[in-house]
Structures are given as structure tokens and as C-alpha cells.
Amino acid sequence: MKLAQFLIVLFVFLSMGSSAQNDTLKVLFLGNSYTAYNNLPQLVSSLADADDKQLIYDSYTPGGTLLWNFANNENTAQQLDTTAMHKIKSENWDFVILQEQSQVPTIDHYRYNFMYPSVMKLKDSISHYTPCAKIMMFMTWGRQNGGQQCSPDNYCSPDFVDFSHMQDSLESAYLGAAEAINACVAPVGIAWKNIIENTNTVLHSTDQSHPNYRGSYLAACVFHAALWNSSPVGNTFTGNLNNTEANSLQTSADSTVFDAFSKWNLDAYEVTADFNFNVFHDSVAFTNLSQSRSPVNYYWDFGDGNIDTVKTPTHIYTSNGSFTVRLIADYCSSRDTTEKTINISTTKSVEHHFKENFEIFPNPATSNLVIHNNGTKKGTVKIELMNTLGQIVITRRETTAQNINISLNDLPAGFYIVSIRDEFSGSKANFKILKK
Incomplete structure (x- = not known):
């Protein structure tokens, strides 16, 4: 959006x-x-x-x-x-x-x-x-x-x-x-x-x-x-x-x-917006730390012209720079806003060309993920899967064959970032996938 x-x-x-x-x-x-x-x-x-x-x-x-x-x-x-x-x-x-x-x-x-x-x-x-x-x-x-x-x-x-x-x-x-x-x-x-x-x-x-x-x-x-x-x-x-x-x-x-405001629980219905994040090259995994009752609505402004309304998003930036990320948390008539700055530094022009050489399917995936190489010359790539908490859950080094198969059987359902990095040139590409 x-x-x-x-x-x-x-x-x-x-x-x-x-x-x-x-x-x-x-x-x-x-x-x-x-x-x-x-x-x-x-x-x-x-x-x-x-x-x-x-x-x-x-x-x-x-x-x-x-x-x-x-x-x-x-x-x-x-x-x-x-x-x-x-x-x-x-x-x-x-x-x-x-x-x-x-x-x-x-x-x-x-x-x-x-x-x-x-x-x-x-x-x-x-x-x-x-x-x-x-x-x-x-x-x-x-x-x-x-x-x-x-x-x-x-x-x-x-x-x-x-x-x-x-x-x-x-x-x-x-x-x-x-x-x-x-x-x-x-x-x-x-x-x-x-x-x-x-x-x-x-x-x-x-x-x-x-x-x-x-x-x-x-x-x-x-x-x-x-x-x-x-x-x-x-x-x-x-x-x-x-x-x-x-x-x-x-x-x-x-x-x-x-004099005893908290004793009477008079702040029970207040909402506090908060989040932290993990930067992974050009991808950022956000963790929502807001405190509120349900039903609560979230409004994310990533600072680059894009927004989201999910609770815990992952966002891929397409340019370098400092971005002010704003989160609004709303519970009925109570709302709170917080902002944090994120710094992105990548080589986008090279990476965009590198990324075009790969396709990832199926997406959403269930038990198996295929990374299809359309044109990258043979060499060694490092493949990493990161969850929304910023944790690396799978690390692989593979020769850039036409198809690389990644098993997802041991991973819980959710969103992940797939990072592919050429260990010779340093070029990298990130993809967002959903594991069902």
C-alpha cells in the first residue's frame, strides 16, 4: 500500500x-x-x-x-x-x-x-x-x-x-x-x-x-x-x-x-506503541512490542512511501538512506505513536540485476522451496532464511545449479526473508516468502 x-x-x-x-x-x-x-x-x-x-x-x-x-x-x-x-x-x-x-x-x-x-x-x-x-x-x-x-x-x-x-x-x-x-x-x-x-x-x-x-x-x-x-x-x-x-x-x-492511579487500574485501557527491528541487508524484520487490548489496529509508515497494517511486518527497501518508521497503535478511542530511524546501505543497481537472475517458488510454500537460477554463472552462493524476529533459521552454501531445493519441513508457518549472496562478487538478493 x-x-x-x-x-x-x-x-x-x-x-x-x-x-x-x-x-x-x-x-x-x-x-x-x-x-x-x-x-x-x-x-x-x-x-x-x-x-x-x-x-x-x-x-x-x-x-x-x-x-x-x-x-x-x-x-x-x-x-x-x-x-x-x-x-x-x-x-x-x-x-x-x-x-x-x-x-x-x-x-x-x-x-x-x-x-x-x-x-x-x-x-x-x-x-x-x-x-x-x-x-x-x-x-x-x-x-x-x-x-x-x-x-x-x-x-x-x-x-x-x-x-x-x-x-x-x-x-x-x-x-x-x-x-x-x-x-x-x-x-x-x-x-x-x-x-x-x-x-x-x-x-x-x-x-x-x-x-x-x-x-x-x-x-x-x-x-x-x-x-x-x-x-x-x-x-x-x-x-x-x-x-x-x-x-x-x-x-x-x-x-x-x-495518588494511587495505578492501584485503581485506571490505565488499563491505554495503548502503548513500540517496536524493534532487525536490518538484514535491504530487508527489515519488525517486531511489534505494542501493549494494548484487543481489538487493536496497527498502521505502519516505513518512511519510503509504503505502509502496512499487519501486526508484525517485514519490509524490503529499494534504495539506500535513512528512513523514519512510524507505528500507530489504536485501541478504540485510545491511540499512541512511536517513531524510529532505520539506516539502509546496499548496492542497489548491482543487486537489482543480480536479483533478476532468480525465481523463488512456490510462494506461499508448504514443505519445499525451489530457487531457480535463470542466468547467474556457476559459482558458490550463500543462502540464508531469516524469520520475522531477525533470526537466521537456515544457512546453506550451494553451487548455482539451475534449481536449488530448500526443505521447509522443520519451520513453523509464517513470513521469511530468503537472502541469496554471491560469494565471489558480493552481489545479493532478498525475497519475502510465506510458509503455510
């Missing part, structure tokens, strides 16, 4: 997607009353508006609902169009946020037999219906005074001595769920813990379980930081709080998210 074609492909690729991370996000909230109280999604949206961003959201938050109900498409509202699975299918979400029922993570029986299997099942459904969506676990908070949590069928948690003791259990459960599916975490409960342990601010409502407005506002600040990778400190949306109170909650959310 030539550079002009590449630029067209690249333009289309960069134009793809319904939203840009810096401007607009589409977010689906799946949870229960902890998400619904004080209309948490709208609070997150208001913070975004004040930061010149746009949050397009939907939510499904029936009171008391478990992720198990969502994962198994149990319709608690008895309306087909409000099931969690219908919501997942309805849009190409940038994020899907999962919030478990508040007691389930603290009870081992429910954590391991209900919460974790549900998270994995929901991950499969989200990946199937909206493959570019990032999954974020909404880490909730403990009861105001701790205490023992028991289910109707008499499975119980430890008897937590206070809020912080219960919060430790919730933290462990949500981090475990995120690790199981390599998702990220919105550490709302930890922001609550930092406020409760260091100030006199009350975040619970009178039932000692649900959030009051301050608690929901703090949660919204955590989501703002986690979703946008943007500090909420100084945000002009303060709701019904005074500036001092809002700034304190904004600051707690900021430090909670960004």
Missing part, C-alpha cells in the same frame, strides 16, 4: 468513533439505590458541563438489585425495555459502570458465588455488544457504624467494628472483581474513608447506609477524576454546597484517585 492510500486510511481511522475522550463520553450506570440517590449520574454530568465536557448517560438502578440480576437478565422492573442487557445493547458506550448491592461484597458466600461470576458474565456481554466500552467498578462505602451484614438466607459478614473496618472489606472485594476482568475502579469508598477519618463531615443519610447530598457529590467528584483523568479541584459546579465544603470534597476525590 502506497503512502497516499495510507493517508486516506489514516484519515478515516482518525475520524472514526462517536465521541472523543477529551470532549464527550457516553456512560451507562448499572447499579441500585446507591447510584440513584441524589441522581448521581446527573451530578457527574453537571461537573462535566462545568469543565467544558459533555457526559451522555443512561442508567438502570432498581433498588436492592444485585449484579447477578443484571448478568442473568432478570427483569426486576417487569419492563423489557429497561433490562440491563437492553441498556448495554442500546449504545456504543465509552464506559459501563457496575455497582454491586452494598452488602454483597462483604459476605464471602455472595462475593465469590454471586458478585465475581456476575462481573465476569457482564464483562463478556459488554465486550460482545459494545467492544470498545471500558468497564469501571463503582467501589461503594461501608455502613456508618460498621456492624454485621447478613442476607435473608443467613449468610453473614464479619462483625465490622466501624465504618473503616467494613470499608476495607469492600475495597478488597472491588479490587478483586476488577482484577478478575482487568477493569478499572472508581474508588468512591476510599474517598469517603479519607473524609470520614480526617474530618467531621457526615456523608451518610439518616439511615446510616445511603449517601446524603455531600456523599453523592463526593462520589461524583471521584467519577469526574476517574472518567476524564481530570482533577475536579476548582470545578465551579458545587450544587447545594458552599464553596469551602465543595472544595474539600473535590480535593479528597483528587488525591484519592491520582
Whole structure:
């Protein structure tokens, strides 16, 4: 593919997607009353508006609902169009946020037999219906005074001595769920813990379980930081709080998210472009070292007017010089670019004439490769096969008979470079083959 074609492909690729991370996000909230109280999604949206961003959201938050109900498409509202699975299918979400029922993570029986299997099942459904969506676990908070949590069928948690003791259990459960599916975490409960342990601010409502407005506002600040990778400190949306109170909650959310950014796995969906290469005369074997989730797209610009979109290409240059090779790795709306310089130094005019004397067939090959000599005078040639890692896997010295047979039986399938070098004149020719 030539550079002009590449630029067209690249333009289309960069134009793809319904939203840009810096401007607009589409977010689906799946949870229960902890998400619904004080209309948490709208609070997150208001913070975004004040930061010149746009949050397009939907939510499904029936009171008391478990992720198990969502994962198994149990319709608690008895309306087909409000099931969690219908919501997942309805849009190409940038994020899907999962919030478990508040007691389930603290009870081992429910954590391991209900919460974790549900998270994995929901991950499969989200990946199937909206493959570019990032999954974020909404880490909730403990009861105001701790205490023992028991289910109707008499499975119980430890008897937590206070809020912080219960919060430790919730933290462990949500981090475990995120690790199981390599998702990220919105550490709302930890922001609550930092406020409760260091100030006199009350975040619970009178039932000692649900959030009051301050608690929901703090949660919204955590989501703002986690979703946008943007500090909420100084945000002009303060709701019904005074500036001092809002700034304190904004600051707690900021430090909670960004002081332990990797702990919350908030870079789980980032992509890093990287590669190395091995130069073999005029041929270069590239090794793709990029790190990203699937589906990932690769765009190679070899610096000589040619490009490729395979993961690990091999490229033959037709002139001497220094070439800047660029690799773009793209995962959904995340992309990264890296460049490296390659120096090619060969005697092209002589080699081009030398190369015309040989044919290689079949290509693709299976078990045997034939090098057919059309005109080179008898002499000794050195034949080498190099894999895409730059490793020489076959070396032969042959008299330039009309046909030279090379067995490929011991080689794995893949692309190889065949190098033929005249040991008298130094002339050489390279060919790219595919072994099936």
C-alpha cells in the first residue's frame, strides 16, 4: 500500500468513533439505590458541563438489585425495555459502570458465588455488544457504624467494628472483581474513608447506609477524576454546597484517585506503541512490542512511501538512506505513536540485476522451496532464511545449479526473508516468502 492510500486510511481511522475522550463520553450506570440517590449520574454530568465536557448517560438502578440480576437478565422492573442487557445493547458506550448491592461484597458466600461470576458474565456481554466500552467498578462505602451484614438466607459478614473496618472489606472485594476482568475502579469508598477519618463531615443519610447530598457529590467528584483523568479541584459546579465544603470534597476525590492511579487500574485501557527491528541487508524484520487490548489496529509508515497494517511486518527497501518508521497503535478511542530511524546501505543497481537472475517458488510454500537460477554463472552462493524476529533459521552454501531445493519441513508457518549472496562478487538478493 502506497503512502497516499495510507493517508486516506489514516484519515478515516482518525475520524472514526462517536465521541472523543477529551470532549464527550457516553456512560451507562448499572447499579441500585446507591447510584440513584441524589441522581448521581446527573451530578457527574453537571461537573462535566462545568469543565467544558459533555457526559451522555443512561442508567438502570432498581433498588436492592444485585449484579447477578443484571448478568442473568432478570427483569426486576417487569419492563423489557429497561433490562440491563437492553441498556448495554442500546449504545456504543465509552464506559459501563457496575455497582454491586452494598452488602454483597462483604459476605464471602455472595462475593465469590454471586458478585465475581456476575462481573465476569457482564464483562463478556459488554465486550460482545459494545467492544470498545471500558468497564469501571463503582467501589461503594461501608455502613456508618460498621456492624454485621447478613442476607435473608443467613449468610453473614464479619462483625465490622466501624465504618473503616467494613470499608476495607469492600475495597478488597472491588479490587478483586476488577482484577478478575482487568477493569478499572472508581474508588468512591476510599474517598469517603479519607473524609470520614480526617474530618467531621457526615456523608451518610439518616439511615446510616445511603449517601446524603455531600456523599453523592463526593462520589461524583471521584467519577469526574476517574472518567476524564481530570482533577475536579476548582470545578465551579458545587450544587447545594458552599464553596469551602465543595472544595474539600473535590480535593479528597483528587488525591484519592491520582495518588494511587495505578492501584485503581485506571490505565488499563491505554495503548502503548513500540517496536524493534532487525536490518538484514535491504530487508527489515519488525517486531511489534505494542501493549494494548484487543481489538487493536496497527498502521505502519516505513518512511519510503509504503505502509502496512499487519501486526508484525517485514519490509524490503529499494534504495539506500535513512528512513523514519512510524507505528500507530489504536485501541478504540485510545491511540499512541512511536517513531524510529532505520539506516539502509546496499548496492542497489548491482543487486537489482543480480536479483533478476532468480525465481523463488512456490510462494506461499508448504514443505519445499525451489530457487531457480535463470542466468547467474556457476559459482558458490550463500543462502540464508531469516524469520520475522531477525533470526537466521537456515544457512546453506550451494553451487548455482539451475534449481536449488530448500526443505521447509522443520519451520513453523509464517513470513521469511530468503537472502541469496554471491560469494565471489558480493552481489545479493532478498525475497519475502510465506510458509503455510
